[in-house]
Amino acid sequence: MAxxxxxxxxxxxxxxxxGKGKVNEADVKAVMREVRLALLEADVxxxxxxxxxxxxxxxxxxxEVLTSLTPGQQVIKVxxxxxxxxxxxxxxxxxxxxxxxxxxxxxxxxxxxxTTSGKLAHHLQKQHKRPFLVAGDVYRPAAIxxxxxxxxxxxxxxxxxxxxxxxxxxxEQGVAQAKEEGHDVVIVDTAGRLHVDETMMDExxxxxxxxxxxxxxxxxxxxxxxDAVNVAENFNREMNLTGVVLTKLDGDTRGGAALSxxxxxxxxxxFAGMGEKVDALEPFHPERMASRILGMGDVLTLIEKAQANxxxxxxxxxxxxxRTQEFTFDDFLTQLEQVKNMGSLDELLGMxxxxxxxxxxxxxxxDEKQLGKVxxxxxxxxxxxxxxxxxxxxxxxxxxxxxxGTTVQDVxxxxxxxxxxxxxxxxFSSMTKGKKKKGMGR
Ligand code: GDP
Numbered sequence: 001m002a003x004x005x006x007x008x009x010x011x012x013x014x015x016x017x018x019g020k021g022k023v024n025e026a027d028v029k030a031v032m033r034e035v036r037l038a039l040l041e042a043d044v045x046x047x048x049x050x051x052x053x054x055x056x057x058x059x060x061x062x063x064e065v066l067t068s069l070t071p072g073q074q075v076i077k078v079x080x081x082x083x084x085x086x087x088x089x090x091x092x093x094x095x096x097x098x099x100x101x102x103x104x105x106x107x108x109x110x111x112x113x114x115t116t117s118g119k120l121a122h123h124l125q126k127q128h129k130r131p132f133l134v135a136g137d138v139y140r141p142a143a144i145x146x147x148x149x150x151x152x153x154x155x156x157x158x159x160x161x162x163x164x165x166x167x168x169x170x171x172e173q174g175v176a177q178a179k180e181e182g183h184d185v186v187i188v189d190t191a192g193r194l195h196v197d198e199t200m201m202d203e204x205x206x207x208x209x210x211x212x213x214x215x216x217x218x219x220x221x222x223x224x225x226x227d228a229v230n231v232a233e234n235f236n237r238e239m240n241l242t243g244v245v246l247t248k249l250d251g252d253t254r255g256g257a258a259l260s261x262x263x264x265x266x267x268x269x270x271f272a273g274m275g276e277k278v279d280a281l282e283p284f285h286p287e288r289m290a291s292r293i294l295g296m297g298d299v300l301t302l303i304e305k306a307q308a309n310x311x312x313x314x315x316x317x318x319x320x321x322x323r324t325q326e327f328t329f330d331d332f333l334t335q336l337e338q339v340k341n342m343g344s345l346d347e348l349l350g351m352x353x354x355x356x357x358x359x360x361x362x363x364x365x366x367d368e369k370q371l372g373k374v375x376x377x378x379x380x381x382x383x384x385x386x387x388x389x390x391x392x393x394x395x396x397x398x399x400x401x402x403x404x405g406t407t408v409q410d411v412x413x414x415x416x417x418x419x420x421x422x423x424x425x426x427x428f429s430s431m432t433k434g435k436k437k438k439g440m441g442r
Contacts, residue, residue, distance in 0.1 A: 003293045005253040009038035011295045017072035028060045043225035043256025048263045056082050080290050086259055087286035092243060092268030095214055100178050102186045102211050106204055107219035108231060109192040112247035112273055114143050116219050117189040118150035119281035124185050132183035134174030135160040136167045139191035147189055154278055167191060171207045196234045204239060215242045222246040228257040229264050236265045247273035292351060301351055305342045329378045329386040332418050336371060376404035377414050389415055
């Protein structure tokens with residue numbers, strides 16, 4: 001899960017201050033030593049760590065913090081604000097003012113450039129744009145076909161001239177065709193190489209010269225940590241990037257790249273890839289990321305995801321059932337289907353404040369196979385069992401396993417997950433209600 005390792009270390013360091021009535025300089029110093037180690041271990045650039053720690057320390061030993069009624073909380077607030085600043089402060093949006101706007105995607109092979117081109121097109125489509133894709137990766141075998149298949153799946157046209165033509169010509173003709181057909185955004189996928197090299201840069205510069213993109217987005221693999229930052233520095237020097245897309249953040253437990261790219265290159269992270277599927281792309285919100293890292297959750301993203309992907313009618317019905325304690329195993333199945341639409345459960349849990357403790361849910365994978373098993377077990381339950389899971393004792397569990405072709409462990413796990421899901425839904429529904437009251441969500 002994104003930032004998991006860093007998140008745990010930072011939270012355990014800061015926990016020592018939480019709830020303390022008085023904090024002195026020595027306390028802050030001791031905690032900051034741990035914060036420093038946590039960041040270094042997360043592969044954050046050492047210069048960035050040094051500056052970060054000194055900024056936080058300076059603010060944390062200030063009068064305003066030490067004399068406050070809740071100094072521990074104040075230090076956490078300072079860390080939160082500085083983490084946010086580190087990642088760019090506020091969300092950096094795409095600038096799409098031209099008609100059509102051209103977004104040029106650049107990056108090394110395997111970083112996720114082609115996948116991200118498709119994801120970005122899908123994202124813009126959801127915002128009522130009419131994107132057009134140009135398959136310009138003539139270098140990696142099958143990249144063009146990959147983009148065509150992706151385009152087909154999201155119903156976005158893909159322009160291609162095969163892999164024998166000059167990439168500059170492909171880009172130019174692609175943009176021209178998009179214009180002709182009245183598209184408002186053109187996403188040009190380009191060819192990467194295994195390493196930064198001159199031929200690639202020259203080719204990219206020639207394309208940029210010809211199509212004059214509004215955005216030049218570098219796609220880098222977050223899991224490569226400081227290598228990603230070095231790649232970003234190199235590309236930025238040559239190409240004047242307008243933004244970075246960090247891919248595979250879903251698998252990056254450390255977070256070094258996410259925390260260093262902006263500081264080192266001064267180029268903002270605009271999007272984060274959170275999985276392989278076409279909808280697994282999130283606009284990068286520094287403030288939300290910081291609060292995810294500090295275990296405060298990211299309720300806003302969660303609510304946005306829910307609004308975009310969950311059948312509102314069903315959700316309302318489920319919420320009512322949760323509230324009135326009528327939630328049954330049948331509802332649980334429906335719920336799983338809905339959650340699956342929202343993305344990986346691991347990521348969703350990372351956005352919920354304080355779900356780290358729910359170990360049962362943490363290891364749960366909502367994939368098709370798992371769903372099949374869950375469904376089989378639930379179908380083997382009697383009506384009474386579905387409604388009052390408390391009565392499912394050892395012999396009933398054995399019967400359910402036999403009846404569904406699963407194991408007793410599978411049944412045990414499901415029942416535990418059901419209980420955890422109940423807890424999670426309760427938390428979620430009270431959170432969204434809280435937001436509604438404050439007039440923040442819809
Ligand atoms: P390209 O050579 O840069 O065009 O790379 P691809 O787009 O083919 O991506 C390389 C691999 O990374 C593929 O297997 C993708 O499915 C995978 N990938 C891309 N983005 C993400 C992401 O955000 N998360 C995960 N888990 N995998 C990703």
